[in-house]
Structure formats: structure tokens, C-alpha cells
Amino acid sequence: MPTIEPVFATAALVTLGAGALVVSLRNPVHAAISMLVAFLGLAVIYLKLGAPFLAAMHVLVYTGAILVLFLFVIMLLNLKPHELGVEYPLKTRLGLAVLCGGLFALIALPLLQDHRELPRQAPAAFGTVESVGTALFNEYALAFELISVLIMVAVFAGVLLAKRKL
Secondary structure, three states: OOOOOHHHHHHHHHHHHHHHHHHHOOOHHHHHHHHHHHHHHHHHHHHHOOOHHHHHHHHHHHHHHHHHHHHHHHHHHOOOHHHHOOOOOHHHHHHHHHHHHHHHHHHHHHHHHOOOOOOOOOOOOOOOHHHHHHHHHHHOHHHHHHHHHHHHHHHHHHHHHHHHHO
């Protein structure tokens, strides 16, 4: 049975832990910092998978641009502690965590039962500028444009919410 490389395993655990903190922390600034850690962990995973271009673009686009945009919106909203809402009781949070873990196990179980042999090496052009550009603007052009529209709507919504309070 193949073993998992320690750097990959550490990056995966850090990414999963930071992702859990993103959705569980009440303070939006702390959640954004946890998202930064999750994004950087994902970039390390990309590097270990042999895709340095994807790792660099992930750091530049997500960590450098989108996360800064999130922080601007958080600072623009300027939420006070009493505006963050009431925290759910521990019993409810644990119940939701068990439910999410069960759903994850339900999805992951078929993957664990799959015993196909995976290729040891990625294709030669995997993760290069040319292959990413070709895939992005040919096969995934519609999804790429829809995501850009979605981000634009999120920015407008953040500004509208902030303007309403001013």
C-alpha cells in the first residue's frame, strides 16, 4: 500500500484545520486569517502535486486578490461584537459537526473502496501555463465567466450593505 508523503499530509491537515476554523470562528477577521492559512496550505499541495504554475496563480489570485477583497468588505462593514449574532450552544455545534462528518464519510466511502491503480506521474504538460490556459478558455470558459460575474455581484452586494449603514 502506498504511503503519503509527510509534507503533503502536513499541508492537507493544515488546510483542513484552517478550513474548519474559517467556518467556526465568530470573528470575521480571524476567519479571514484562517482562510489565508488554508489557501497557503492548498498552494503547498499544488506544489507537491507537481503544478508550480497553479500554486503561484493560487497564491496571487486567491491569497493576494480575493482574500484582500474579503478583508476590505469586512473592514467596510465594520461589524461590532453585538452585530455578529448569538453563538449556537455547544450541543448544537457538535451535532452539526457529527452530521457534516457523516455526510463527508458518505461521500468519501466510495472513493476509499476504489482500488484502481493511479498513475505515478502526472502528464508532462500538467499544470503548465499552456495547458491551464487551454483548459480555462476552451473547456471551462463558461464557468470562468460565471465565477467572475458571481464575484462582481458579491462586491456590489458588500458595497450596498455597507452603504445602507452609512
